[in-house]
Amino acid sequence: MRSDWIIEAKNLKKYYGNFCAVGGISFDIAAGETFAILGENGAGKSTTMRMIACRSPISEGNLTVNGYTVGADDRKIRSVLGVVPQENNLDPDLNVLENLIVYSRYFRIPYEAALERSRKLLDFIRLSEKAKAKVDSLSGGMKRRLVIARALIHEPSILLLDEPTTGLDPNVRQEIWEKIDDLRSERKITVVLSTHYMDEAEKLSGRLIVLANGKIAATGHPAELIRSRVGKFALEVREAKGVPLANVDHSITAVSRGSLHIYFGENTDELAKLMPQYGSRPMILRPSNLEDVFLGVIAS
């Protein structure tokens, strides 16, 4: 066991009545790491995040954060956690700056320090000019950035991002990713993010787990997972309904999904050989990505 694990989960379970939302998962997250929890809606991502944040009592198993046990030292844990929830929950009764100042009180930050930090954070998220603006007047991206700034007001060592870019425009997503990158390089903060976007996990995370029905379906580095699960390249054929999958040898994996056929292999030449039999159907030969792994894992 490594000594620098900042979050350790052992056989973590969560029941809501008879429904099992998380069914015994174990994982460790190292200090300074960016760790992603991937999964479809309802796979147990948010529940896991809420258990880490001491917001949802654990039903079974053991979870420690920063050396403290969830369920026993919740106050100590929450004081080192920055939480960015799935839904923006900024305070509409307060303006932008007040949102940060009022929040800082819950962490008992003295007013002067809170004001200084708030100004720096507004600068960091480029919202200084909106300090007196009403929260409702902000765009979706601005609100998201403000929620992230609010989560940083007490200089946490761990940042929990629950689906940080769900529902945002592509350019706003880029902006949020940029901020998360800045944070990682500037503050050496541990980032735990949940997402159902493969590109997000691939871009941001060092290691990840894939959750399916409350269980861990795969774990590893994105590149490693792609290599071990699906092979380097993918041939994707569209509008292939009614066409049987090509006979391939064991070095190639064939998958059919609706009218889509996908072949995974280690080199492009092998895959290219399959192309003629599909005639003029639209196809693309590309590097495999995390989405392929994810869909493969979910399908199995």
Added chain:
Amino acid sequence: MIALSKVDVVDSLSVWRRNSRVYLRLWKTEMIAPVIEPVFTFFAFGFGVGALVTSQIQGMSYLAFVGAGVLAFTVLMRVIFEVTYGAYFRMVYQSTYDAILATPVNAESLAFGEILWAVTKGVIDSIFILPLIVIFGAASSAFTPLAIIPLVLGCIFLAGLGLALTAHVFEIDHFNIFFAIFFSTIFLCGAWFPVELLPRWLQIIAYAIPTTSVIDLTRAFLTGNFAGRHWIEFFYVVAAALICLEWALKSVRKRMVV
């Protein structure tokens, strides 16, 4: 385990300060209401109904009798609205509770802060209304300022009861039932006429409702007519306040921490 023991007062005060900040931003509208309402209640009950009532009630004029009713009714209403619609908006529509519970503040301290704030609003209103009561000639006793004591207890009782119910409400329209009960009972509670005029069985119900004791105690301080029963009423309200406070704290945890 007693939920009250989990309250961290400093945390509760942070929640209280959040609400007071919002209140101060809207202070003009917030402060006009507690003045307008009792003035017109006095017009209606003191002068309107009062003109019809020529007999003395418990040895006083109807206007003197109804002062405690006007005061308690206005203050308790303020509290009820704060912990029902006010709290429900913060809990459900604005997710303010969710945001707060991601910090070191626990559910009990959050609930206690909300109740503390509702009671504060009740106290602010009392401070506005008490001089009005004196101006209208409905308070004659030197003990008048002490009427704040039963009012605070009544505020804690109804703030606790209201917040506990809010924590059980999943549909905002369900408040209608609660308000129907609240408004019906307040008519029984000796605000506008003495409980003794009711049939025996209704009197029993009326005295079972702690609001009756709150109003009777308030009246005692405004008029200076104290009796032995006031001690019983005092302890009854204290007990009701503590029970409802504890229930509110437990209910908010049950609702928010799942």
